Structures are given as C-alpha cells and as structure tokens.
Amino acid sequence: MSDSATVRVQRTMPGFGALLWSSVFKSSGLHRIGAMLLMLSILALSAGIFLNFDGTAGPSLMEINIPWIDSLGINFHLAVDGLNVYLLLLTAILFPVVLACSWSAAPSRSRIFLALMLLLELGLIGTFLSQNLMLFFIFWEAVLIPMFIMILVYGGERAREAAMTFFLYTLAGSVLLLAAVILLGVESLHQTGQWSFEFSTLYGLQLGWGTQLFVFIAVVLACAIKCPIFPFHSWLPLAYCEAPFAGTALMAGALSKMGAFGLLKLALPLAPQVSAVMAPAMVLLAVVSILYGAVLALRQDDFKRLVAYSSLSHMGYIVLGIFSFQQTALHGSLFQMLSHGLSVAGLFLMLGLLEQRVGASYRNLTALAGQAPRLAVVLMLFILTSVALPLTSGFTSEFLILFGAFQHGMATWQAGSGTLPLIATVIACSGMVLGAGYMLRFARVILFGKGSGLGIHDLKPREAVAFLPLLLLIVWVGVWPAPIMAKAQAAVTQLTAQVTDFKHPIPLLASPLKVEEKVEENVMNNGGANGR
Amino acid sequence: MNQLTLIPILPLIGFLVNGLLGSRLPRWLVSVVACGLPALSFALTLSLFMGIASNGTPVIENLFTWGSTTGFQVDAALYFDQMAAVMCLVVTGVGTLIHIYSVGYMSHDRSFSRYFAYLNLFLFFMLMLVLGKNILMLFAGWEGVGIASYLLIGFWFEDPDKTAAGLKAFVVNRVGDTAFIIAAFLIFHFAGTLDFQGINAFFSASQPSLLMMNVIGILLLIGACGKSAQIPLHVWLPDAMAGPTPVSALIHAATMVTAGVYLLSRLSGVFLHAPGAMAVVAWGGALTAFLGATMGLTQYNLKKVLAYSTMSQIGFMFMACGLGAFQVAFFHLYTHAFFKACLFLGAGAVIHALHGEEDMRNMGALAKKIPFSFATFLLASLALCGVPPFAGFFSKDEILWSAWSSPNGSPVLWLVGTVTSFMTAFYMFRAIFLTFFGPCNVPEKVKKGIHEGPPSMSIVLGVLAFFSLVAGFVGLPGFWRELLGVSAPFYDFLAPVLGHAGEGAAADHHAEFILMVIAVLAALSGIFLAWLFYSRNRDWAVKAKEIAGHAHGLASRGYYFDPLYGRLVAAFDWVSESLLARRVEPAINNAIIEKPADGVSRTASIFSRLQTGNVQGYVLYVLVGLALILWWGVAHV
Numbered sequence A: 001m002s003d004s005a006t007v008r009v010q011r012t013m014p015g016f017g018a019l020l021w022s023s024v025f026k027s028s029g030l031h032r033i034g035a036m037l038l039m040l041s042i043l044a045l046s047a048g049i050f051l052n053f054d055g056t057a058g059p060s061l062m063e064i065n066i067p068w069i070d071s072l073g074i075n076f077h078l079a080v081d082g083l084n085v086y087l088l089l090l091t092a093i094l095f096p097v098v099l100a101c102s103w104s105a106a107p108s109r110s111r112i113f114l115a116l117m118l119l120l121e122l123g124l125i126g127t128f129l130s131q132n133l134m135l136f137f138i139f140w141e142a143v144l145i146p147m148f149i150m151i152l153v154y155g156g157e158r159a160r161e162a163a164m165t166f167f168l169y170t171l172a173g174s175v176l177l178l179a180a181v182i183l184l185g186v187e188s189l190h191q192t193g194q195w196s197f198e199f200s201t202l203y204g205l206q207l208g209w210g211t212q213l214f215v216f217i218a219v220v221l222a223c224a225i226k227c228p229i230f231p232f233h234s235w236l237p238l239a240y241c242e243a244p245f246a247g248t249a250l251m252a253g254a255l256s257k258m259g260a261f262g263l264l265k266l267a268l269p270l271a272p273q274v275s276a277v278m279a280p281a282m283v284l285l286a287v288v289s290i291l292y293g294a295v296l297a298l299r300q301d302d303f304k305r306l307v308a309y310s311s312l313s314h315m316g317y318i319v320l321g322i323f324s325f326q327q328t329a330l331h332g333s334l335f336q337m338l339s340h341g342l343s344v345a346g347l348f349l350m351l352g353l354l355e356q357r358v359g360a361s362y363r364n365l366t367a368l369a370g371q372a373p374r375l376a377v378v379l380m381l382f383i384l385t386s387v388a389l390p391l392t393s394g395f396t397s398e399f400l401i402l403f404g405a406f407q408h409g410m411a412t413w414q415a416g417s418g419t420l421p422l423i424a425t426v427i428a429c430s431g432m433v434l435g436a437g438y439m440l441r442f443a444r445v446i447l448f449g450k451g452s453g454l455g456i457h458d459l460k461p462r463e464a465v466a467f468l469p470l471l472l473l474i475v476w477v478g479v480w481p482a483p484i485m486a487k488a489q490a491a492v493t494q495l496t497a498q499v500t501d502f503k504h505p506i507p508l509l510a511s512p513l514k515v516e517e518k519v520e521e522n523v524m525n526n527g528g529a530n531g532r
Numbered sequence B: 001m002n003q004l005t006l007i008p009i010l011p012l013i014g015f016l017v018n019g020l021l022g023s024r025l026p027r028w029l030v031s032v033v034a035c036g037l038p039a040l041s042f043a044l045t046l047s048l049f050m051g052i053a054s055n056g057t058p059v060i061e062n063l064f065t066w067g068s069t070t071g072f073q074v075d076a077a078l079y080f081d082q083m084a085a086v087m088c089l090v091v092t093g094v095g096t097l098i099h100i101y102s103v104g105y106m107s108h109d110r111s112f113s114r115y116f117a118y119l120n121l122f123l124f125f126m127l128m129l130v131l132g133k134n135i136l137m138l139f140a141g142w143e144g145v146g147i148a149s150y151l152l153i154g155f156w157f158e159d160p161d162k163t164a165a166g167l168k169a170f171v172v173n174r175v176g177d178t179a180f181i182i183a184a185f186l187i188f189h190f191a192g193t194l195d196f197q198g199i200n201a202f203f204s205a206s207q208p209s210l211l212m213m214n215v216i217g218i219l220l221l222i223g224a225c226g227k228s229a230q231i232p233l234h235v236w237l238p239d240a241m242a243g244p245t246p247v248s249a250l251i252h253a254a255t256m257v258t259a260g261v262y263l264l265s266r267l268s269g270v271f272l273h274a275p276g277a278m279a280v281v282a283w284g285g286a287l288t289a290f291l292g293a294t295m296g297l298t299q300y301n302l303k304k305v306l307a308y309s310t311m312s313q314i315g316f317m318f319m320a321c322g323l324g325a326f327q328v329a330f331f332h333l334y335t336h337a338f339f340k341a342c343l344f345l346g347a348g349a350v351i352h353a354l355h356g357e358e359d360m361r362n363m364g365a366l367a368k369k370i371p372f373s374f375a376t377f378l379l380a381s382l383a384l385c386g387v388p389p390f391a392g393f394f395s396k397d398e399i400l401w402s403a404w405s406s407p408n409g410s411p412v413l414w415l416v417g418t419v420t421s422f423m424t425a426f427y428m429f430r431a432i433f434l435t436f437f438g439p440c441n442v443p444e445k446v447k448k449g450i451h452e453g454p455p456s457m458s459i460v461l462g463v464l465a466f467f468s469l470v471a472g473f474v475g476l477p478g479f480w481r482e483l484l485g486v487s488a489p490f491y492d493f494l495a496p497v498l499g500h501a502g503e504g505a506a507a508d509h510h511a512e513f514i515l516m517v518i519a520v521l522a523a524l525s526g527i528f529l530a531w532l533f534y535s536r537n538r539d540w541a542v543k544a545k546e547i548a549g550h551a552h553g554l555a556s557r558g559y560y561f562d563p564l565y566g567r568l569v570a571a572f573d574w575v576s577e578s579l580l581a582r583r584v585e586p587a588i589n590n591a592i593i594e595k596p597a598d599g600v601s602r603t604a605s606i607f608s609r610l611q612t613g614n615v616q617g618y619v620l621y622v623l624v625g626l627a628l629i630l631w632w633g634v635a636h637v
Helices: A002-025 A031-052 A087-099 A111-129 A133-142 A144-154 A158-193 A201-202 A209-226 A234-241 A245-271 A272-298 A303-324 A327-364 A373-387 A393-414 A420-429 A431-447 A461-479 A483-499 A512-531 B005-026 B029-053 B081-106 B112-131 B135-153 B160-191 B198-205 B212-230 B238-242 B245-254 B256-265 B275-297 B302-322 B327-355 B372-385 B391-404 B411-436 B455-475 B478-483 B490-499 B507-534 B539-549 B550-556 B558-610 B615-637
Strands: A064-069 A075-079 B059-071 B073-078
Touching: A002 A201, A031 A111, A075 A111, A087 A111, A087 A144, A087 A245, A087 A461, A087 A483, A111 A133, A111 A144, A111 A245, A133 A144, A133 A158, A133 A245, A133 B391, A144 A245, A144 A303, A144 B005, A158 A201, A158 A209, A158 B005, A158 B302, A158 B558, A201 A393, A209 A245, A234 A245, A234 A303, A234 B029, A234 B081, A245 A303, A245 A327, A245 A483, A272 A303, A272 A431, A272 A483, A272 B372, A272 B558, A303 A327, A303 A393, A303 A420, A303 A431, A327 A373, A327 A393, A327 A461, A327 A483, A373 A393, A373 A431, A393 A420, A393 A461, A393 B135, A393 B160, A420 A431, A420 B160, A420 B478, A431 B160, A431 B478, A461 B081, A461 B135, A461 B615, A483 B059, B005 B029, B005 B059, B005 B073, B005 B112, B029 B059, B029 B112, B059 B391, B059 B411, B073 B081, B073 B112, B073 B135, B073 B238, B081 B112, B081 B212, B081 B245, B081 B256, B081 B327, B081 B455, B081 B490, B081 B558, B081 B615, B112 B135, B112 B245, B135 B160, B135 B212, B135 B238, B135 B245, B135 B256, B160 B198, B160 B212, B160 B238, B198 B490, B212 B256, B238 B327, B245 B302, B245 B327, B256 B327, B275 B411, B275 B490, B275 B550, B275 B558, B302 B391, B327 B455, B327 B490, B372 B391, B372 B411, B372 B455, B372 B507, B391 B411, B391 B455, B391 B507, B411 B507, B455 B478, B455 B490, B507 B539, B539 B550, B550 B558
Parallel strands: none
Antiparallel strands: A064 A075, B059 B073
16 A cells, blocks of 8 residues: 555656646647546545545655755655645645636636646645645745736736735745744754755754744745735735635635645744744734634625635634643644634635626525526535534534633643633634534525526536535535544644653753853844845 | 324425426326325324334334444434324324315415425425434424525515515524523533434433533523524514415414424433523423513414414423423323424414404404304314313423422412413404304404305314314323313323423422312403403403503513514624625725735836836846845845
C-alpha cells in the first residue's frame, strides 16, 4: 500500500505539468475535456490517498523529498499527514466539480482560464502538502497570481478594483510572513549549524519569546487576511461578488482554508507559548467574526454578499476551534474546513448556475421550488449544511468545535485563569440561532413564493452529477465521522502536545548555561527581521 | 440489522423512495409506501413492547461509533426501555393513523408525494429522538423534527405567510436548542459522558454544586420550552397551524411538541437533584397552562383554539414533571396524543368539508351535516375536558392530585390547574357550539358541498375516538384502584424507569375523592357556561366580551409576545443594516484598505519628487550617501 501511495503522490505533480502544457498549447477544442480528465485523475489519486491514509502511518509513507537548494535547506518536500489529508481531498473534489458546473460558461472555453484553474490547483495542493517552510511560502504566494488574473480578466463590472484589492491586501499580509520564514531559517542555522526550512527541524527549535511573538504576528496577520477573520475581511465581499462564479467557489471553498491551515501548521507549533498567551484575544476575534458576519448576513439582499458574510461567520468557528487547544475542538476545526469548503462552494456554484441561466437578474429570483424542483432540493441541502443541521457535516463540525471550546472554557475557568473563553464560547453558540435566521431567510426568498414564470431550467444531469460528490461527503461527515476522525487523530494529538507542553513557564530556563546566549541571539535576530 | 434499528430506518426508506421517485410513481403506490412502512414500524414496536412488558429488560443496539478522540466518545446507539416503548408506540401508532388519514385529506393536492416524503422524514427523526441512547442522538432527532416541522408548516410554499410561519418555528426552536446544547456541554463536563444511563447514574451518585445543577436544569428547560411551545418560547405554535391539518395533529399536538416532556423525563436523574429548576418547571408549566387556556378562550380560528389548548395541556405535563411525577406527565402525554390528534383530525374533517374554511364564525349547524365527525369531535372534547370516564379525566386528575399532595406541590398550583381545566371545558364547548350548533353561517355556495370525508379519514377518526374513550383505564387513580381492587398497568410498566416518585400520599383517599369531585364539577360547569353563552343566549357572549374589555384584548393578542419579539428581530435588523452595513463596514474598509493605500501613495509621491531628472541632483544624492557610509564606518571602527 505504502509503495503505491508514494508513487501516486509522485505522479501527481508531474502530471500537473504535462496537462498544463497540453491545455495551454493544444489548438484543438479538446482542452476542456483534457483539463477535466486531468482534474479527475488528480481526484482519483487523492481519493485513493485519502482512503488509504490511516493516520497511524508516519508521514514518510506518502511523501516525496527532492533536494532543491541544498545549501539553504530548501527541499521539494511534500507529504500527506493528518492535518492536510482532508484539505487534499477537498481541493481535489472542488476543482472538477467547479469545472463541471461552469462547463458551458464562457470562461471555460478559454484555454487561459483552464490553465489558471490548474495552476491554482497546483498552488493549493502544494501549499497543503508542503513539509518545507520555504516551499510552503512559494506555493502560498503562487496561488495569488492565477486568482488575481482570474478575477481581473473574467470578473464582473468592478473586477479591476476587486482584483487589485484582493491581490495587494493578501500580498501585504504575506510580506511579514516572508520575514518570519527567513528569521526561522536563521534560527535553524544558529541552533543546528545549518540552514533548514524543513518543518520537522523548525518544530524542534527552541525559540525565544521575541522570535515567537514575531512569527506569531506575521503568521496570524497573513492567515487572518486569507481566511478572513474580522477586521481583515474588507476585501471579501467585493472579491466574492466580482469574481467569476467558478473563481468565487474556489476562493471561498479552498483558498480561504489556506488561512486556517496556516494557523494550524505554523502559528501553533512554531509559536506555542505566544499562541497560548494570545489565545483569548484570538478567541475573541473569532467570536466577533462569527457574530459580525452572521448579523451582517441577516439583511443582505444580494445573495452573493449574503453567502460571503456567512462565510466570514463560519471561518470564525474554525479559528475558535483552533485556539481552544482541545482535541475535540481541533477535530471540529478540521471538519469545518472540509464542511465549509463543500457547502460554501456548493452555494456559490448554485448562484453561479442561476446567473448563467438568467444573467444579472438572478438577484431578483424567487420561487425556485416551484419552477426547478431538483435545483431547489440541492440548494436546500447546501443551505441546511450551512445551518448545521444534524446528519450534515456542518453539524458535526460546529458541534465538535463548540463542545471542545466549551470544555476548554470550563477548564480555564476552574483553573482560575479567567472566564473569557467560556463566555466567548457561550456567545458563539448564539451563532446557531443567527445562522438559522439568515440562511432560512435566504431560502425563503430564493426558493419559496409564487412563481414569476421566468422559466428557469432545472438541473441538467451533468450538473446534478457534479453536485453528487459534495453531497455524499457532506452526508458521510455528518452521519459517521469516526473513520475520518481517526485519520487526523495522530496529528491532532501531536498538535495539542506541541501547544500544551509549552504552556508552562519558559522552557529555556531548563538549561541555564545557554540562556544568556540565546536571549541575545533572539533579540538580535528579531531586530534584524524587523528591519527587513 | 435487528428489529430496533429497523423501526427508525423504515420511515427513512419511505422518505427516500417518495422523495426521490415519488413524482413518477402512481398515487396508490406512494400511499402504500408512505403508510405501509410506518405501519411496519408500529408492528415491530409492538413486538418489542411485548418483549419488554414480559421480561422488563431494555433492548440496546450499538450501531457504530459516531466520533471519538481522547476523552470523548459518542456512539450511535439505540435504546428501547419502558419510556421509549411508550413514546414509540404513540409515535408509530398515531403516526400511522395520521398517515392513513392524510391519504384522504391530501388526495387533491399536487404535491402528494412530497407531503408523504416529509411526513416519513418526520417519523424517522422523531423515532431517532425517542430511541437515541445519548444526548447527541436525541439532539440529532430533536433538530431533525424541527426541520421536518419547518418543511411541513411551509408545505404550501407559494403562500409567504406559511413560509414565514415555518421560518419562525425553526428559529424560535433554535433558541431553545442552543440552550439545550449548552446544557449538554455542561453535563459532559461533570459526568464525562453523554449517555443517558451514564448521566442519570452519575448525578444520582454525586452532584456538583446546587447552583450548577439548577443552571443545567434551567438550560434544559429552555430547550424543552422551545420544542414544547412553553412560555416564553411558545410563539411559534399558533403560527404553525399554517401547515396541513394532519401535520398539526401529528407534529404540533400528538408527538413532536411533547418531546420536551420526554427530555425532562429522560434526564429525570438530573432534575431530581435540581430543586430550583424543578420549581421553575412546575410553575412555568402552570403559567403556560393558564395563559394558554385564556388565549384559547378568545380565538375564532378553530385550529388556533386547539393549538392554544395543546400548549396549555403540555403546560400540565410540565407541571407534573416539575412536581417529580414524571410517570403522571407521561400518562397525560399518552392520553393527550389520542384525544388531541382526534380533535385536530376532526377539525380537519370540518375544514375539508368546508373547503379550507377555518374561522368558526363562518361555520355553525354542522352537527347534522357531518354527524360522524361531530360525534368523534365531541368524544375527544369530553376527554380533553376531563369528564369521566374518558381518557383525559384520569391523567389530568392525577396531575391535579399531584399538585395538591406531592411534597413540592401547593394548593395554589392545584387551584391554577383546576381553574385551567374549567377554562378548557369552556373554550372547547364554545368551539363545539360555534361549529356544530346554532345558526349556519356557511356561504350558500359551499353549503351544498358539505360532506363527510372519505372512509380513510372516518376510520381513523373512529379509532382515535375509541382510544380517547378507553385509553385512560390503564392508569386508574389510586382511589379507584383500591376501590376496584385492580392495579394501574401503565404506572407499573414505567416504574422501573421513572419510579413512583411524586405520586402523592396514597393513603389519603378521602382528600383525593373530594378534589376529584371538584375537578369534575369545574369541567361540567365550564361546559354548562359555554352552553349558556354560546347556545342559549349568544348576546351574553358579546356582553361578556365588552365587560372583559382590556383583559380580552390582552389575551386575544397573545399577551403581546409577538410584537415584543418583533421588536427584537427589528433591533437585529437595525444593527445589521443601519449600524454594521452603513457605518461599521465602511469605517473598517477605510481604516484597513484606503488609509494604508493613501499612505503608500503619499510616500511614493515624496520619493517621486526626488526623481527630478537633474544630473546635478543625482550627483548630490550620491555624495550624501557616500558621506553617510564614511561616517558610519568611522563611527564603528
């Protein structure tokens, strides 16, 4: 099993290259089919990896590690682990689904668009699978370019403004991240004697308070903008509304998960002490995001803006779960990444299909249930996932997050460390009511009422088939999450250990001889990094 | 797959078949699937019930582990004990009957298969709620019946009022659900499990502080209030009457709304150690019973009278729970399911006969035109009013006796209950006299078409009326038991789960008899007064309304709960639209995007000014730079 899996991962990347090539340069009309086949083969590989991955196996089984710039410790190192296995599957599923839904839309006929989509998929999978920080950063930034062009070229009326805001904003967030990446490389040079950006090396470093703080701020800033969470969400409504619907679905479904993933992969393990100290503040931001997005979504007439704000609200849950440092909550956050990716992409795709059918007047659509019953049923299922109805993935994830956050809050309170996490969690629970409010209002406006007789075409078989994998996964996670949880269990255990081990006062004091030297280094490096 | 698993799975299969293929199947097949599978569930329940009645051991079925991580495990497991057995019998039994009734009632509807798909979905979730072995399973069913109720209330989705009612029902329920889920988190924090048996065992062995117990109790109560339409979360129930009438009978009378009572009884181990919460349950129940009845007095919509009556009767059940007499609450739940379903279906027959008319002012003199429906309606009304020997008499009387005699009870509670049953009799017979007697106010056009429903409807009415008559004999009051030398099989059956707690001082049969007579007199005088006001002298009713004045206005407008909540929703909308969307969002946008962008362009313009194109200027910069480097070098040597 392990051998074949390794091979599969190894085949994934070159496969990309080949198909990119063919889709850009082939002059026949087959490029759309070619792109689809490529995406489907990636899906088949990823699904195989997902099903075979049992969590207990070390990360070495499904990885490729090719030295790239050896002297600087930058390797082309990709591997599947418990943290990224859901996201790999999510990305692999979303792309063919999105392409199938926008099959007949104008952009899908252009080779450039297909190439951009494939580039995007490459960047996303690369980001999620990277086991080397520098490689991670390169993929992280590389994702921006195709997305930027996609919005700019294929977007709506205000596409230029949206594309610029999105690009500059997220880029600005990442600048500090680069500084942090280099700083960590330098730290590794100091402590181990050679350059390394391998996560496995970096996790083992003893970082001082100042370094951790800098890394934490850099990572959180970059991730908070990507997610986004309040108050860094200003780019979101504009970008989500102006991008072509395929782009929006990918942005909301997959790109936003990069932010949450970054918090898990970088912030918690690299800056554990600072994370522990800053957790209440992050929890607060998360809860504000949940409520702020939900309340704003209550009164949005534009469906896309409504879903965009609901997305802000749902991303808040992920952050809440991450900064509760509790196994159940972490599982919940991982599920929420998957679940939100599925449901929000589904919602945006639905809106996109409607936009395709009736043009810009989709904003005034109503009474779909009478005119297009199959479409209405699928849309309702996505809405119910978003409402977090039991037996859908939305419930599994929100329940686990709130459950874990609450247990963490109670433990904190009883340990005498403040009631803020507890109160914040209880307030976050009210998001359940608001979520039902805005989503069902949406359902009432768009699905119910008296038919306007516009004659909306119902779902075509191709579209119906496209939504099937999303719905199946939603139901699987909703009904029987245990086997999926088992895949992430080892990673979650490791992550909580990384954070909670450091919760106690500064471990550097354990070796008094080195203290002076290290503190000095840290101060120096810190200054250096800030200067960059 | 064993019997127990099949009970909820069968309706699910029905939902899938009718939901996916229903529009292509012939109607008879849709009906057979929709009614046949719940009937099978009922048969299975019956056989399991026989088993548990003879050997007394609960049936447990572990399906799979739902989710697990360090320190947390929840199984998808079913549990069939005495309490679940009673609920399950009611749900599948009454449920099947109402499915059969619906075949006739909905025969003219375009979305025939969609209706039955929803109804089967409801049964699936309701059975999951009842059979769940832990809080998570129960909660999944709990929310699931909420969504089924949402879909069925807004079944005729072309009418915006109906979809609004569905939305309201779900959101108000969600308020309760949120409290419920927080209670579940708290319970897990202390007990370390979500399993009902584990929880009850833990809390009987050791309790956290009294305050915590009461907090848990109150939170659970809020959850139960949402589902069971208790004050202050009752506002959705009258609106929920927008759904098809059989739905009102099944979901909003017989089964779903009583889930709150089931929850309280399931976690009786928690409540028995939370005296404060128990008192709130009892008094809150009494308040709902009383206010619900007053609101029922003032309605003209036949279904709304019944809706307020349901709310009031569930108030009685809550009162019994609060007094610790869970088994009595359960008994009332069981009898109520029959007579209230019968009443709703009878109302459905009237509405069906009048082609959708629900206002009692446009009815009258129907007793002769639809005698069979009238007879069943009358029987069920007598049961509801608590006239012996109908079913409701035994259960309601036992609750009143508990209110008087149980250690937590008080004469005031008893008085409130008795006054309420007086009002119950009054509003029910007011409805009967307005609907079935007096002058006929039906428009001429409709008059000719008045007819009894098809046999599928009449048979169901007959069966339910029969049970309204006899269902009470399985739980005779202590006084009668001693007199007749029999036992009460209902209480004996439930005793292993709920015990005999709160049944009162059984010895004092003298007082019990006197109170019983008073209760019966209250009911009869209610009926008499209704006859006086609505049959003999109709103008008295008008005068009485004038005399009541503001009190009448207050009750008929539902004590202004709706406008109050309307304000709350409006406040949220205001925050959303006027505050956040218009003020805060632009401000954040300005602070985070535009200000930094301006800052960048301003800095850029400063530097761009240096680019003069003047070679002398550039030489100067070079020199300045060199000088700085030299100075730095000198300073650091």
